[in-house]
Structure formats: C-alpha cells, structure tokens
Amino acid sequence: MKMEELVIGGKIHGTHGVKGNLKIEFFNPRLRLPETIYIKDEKGNFIPLEIEYIDRRKNLIKFKGYDDLDKAKKIKQKYFYIPKSIVPKPSKNEYYEFQLLDSDVIFNGKNIGKIIKIDDRLSTAYLIIKCSDDKVRYLPFISQFVKDVDIKNKKVEISPPEGWFSL
Numbered sequence: 001m002k003m004e005e006l007v008i009g010g011k012i013h014g015t016h017g018v019k020g021n022l023k024i025e026f027f028n029p030r031l032r033l034p035e036t037i038y039i040k041d042e043k044g045n046f047i048p049l050e051i052e053y054i055d056r057r058k059n060l061i062k063f064k065g066y067d068d069l070d071k072a073k074k075i076k077q078k079y080f081y082i083p084k085s086i087v088p089k090p091s092k093n094e095y096y097e098f099q100l101l102d103s104d105v106i107f108n109g110k111n112i113g114k115i116i117k118i119d120d121r122l123s124t125a126y127l128i129i130k131c132s133d134d135k136v137r138y139l140p141f142i143s144q145f146v147k148d149v150d151i152k153n154k155k156v157e158i159s160p161p162e163g164w165f166s167l
Contacts, residue, residue: 006038006046007098009082012075016060020072024054024061024080027097030088038081046081095149103154105129113137115156127156137167 009031013023033054038046050064066072090096097118105113105127113131118141120126125141139145139160148157 004083004085006081007084007087007096008079009033009037009087010080012039012061012078012080014076015069015072018069019062020066020068021060021062022066022072022076024059026059028088028090031082032086034082034086039075039078040081049075049080095151099151100127100149100156103149103156105131106155106157107160131165135167137164139164 008027010024010026010028013025015021016023033051036048036050038048041047049066052062052064054061063072063075066075084098087096090099097120100115100118103115104111105115111132113129115127116130116136117128118125119128119138126138127141127146129137129139131137139158145158145160146156147159148155150156
C-alpha cells in the first residue's frame with residue numbers, strides 16, 4: 001500500500017504536566033486530526049503517532065505509548081504531518097506553507113530564486129527567498145509585492161521594492 005502524500009499540519013511544542021501531555025499548535029484551526037499523525041525522525045522517515053486524546057480548548061494532545069514526561073520530551077518541538085486529503089481548502093488568497101515552499105519566484109519574467117521558508121511570526125508573513133545570487137532575501141507577503149501566486153505550477157510572481165536586490 002502506498003502512503004498518501006503527507007503535509008505539515010502544525011507543531012508539537014513542549015510537554016505539559018508529568019503524564020506525557022504535549023502542547024500542540026494547529027496551522028489551521030479548522031483542522032480535524034485523524035487517529036494517527038506522523039513526525040519525522042532524524043533520517044527524515046515518517047514515524048506514526050496514535051492519538052490517545054486531544055483537548056482542543058487547551059491545545060493539548062497525548063499519544064498512545066507516551067505516558068510519561070521522559071517519553072513525551074523525545075517528540076517535542078517537532079512538526080506533525082497529516083494526509084494532504086484532510087486539509088481544509090483555504091479561502092481565496094490564502095495559502096498553506098506547503099503550497100508555497102519550493103515555488104519558483106519570478107520577477108520581470110525571469111526566475112530569480114525559490115521560496116525556502118515562510119516566516120509568519122509577525123502580523124505580516126514574509127517569504128524567505130533563496131535567490132540565484134545565493135543570497136537569502138525576505139519579502140513581505142502583501143499584494144503590493146506579491147503580484148500572482150500560481151499554486152498548480154509552483155510559481156510566485158513578485159514586484160519587490162526598489163533596492164530589494166541590493167540587500
């Protein structure tokens with residue numbers, strides 16, 4: 001059986017209490033988790049985690065077999081992965097990180113780099129772009145600078161501010 005494509009659904013943060021509970025962050029609040037989610041090990045292999053219970057109000061999760069603090073600590077600070085098919089459709093002009101990552105960045109008809117990360121810790125998200133000159137540049141993900149997003153073809157057309165390339 002071929003495993004369905006997995007995408008990042010959120011992040012498992014630190015432990016909570018001494019019974020193996022972990023804080024969890026959902027990248028989409030509408031997301032409903034299946035019985036099993038996945039994390040990656042150091043080699044990039046997917047490891048299944050079976051959910052014992054989840055508390056959406058407190059954003060806590062507990063996995064079967066992780067019933068003490070020491071075991072739970074081994075899986076903290078990891079992204080969790082879910083089947084792509086269960087991810088809710090984003091609203092118009094909304095995108096998931098996995099849809100934008102590795103997209104070609106186009107300026108004046110030329111490919112100038114790839115999106116390697118999205119930083120959404122501030123009120124405005126930033127595209128982190130590895131440019132063809134090997135520099136990494138940050139671009140606010142706002143309509144003034146991002147002119148078109150083509151998810152299907154993994155292309156993002158930009159019109160950066162003057163002087164952006166000299167950063």
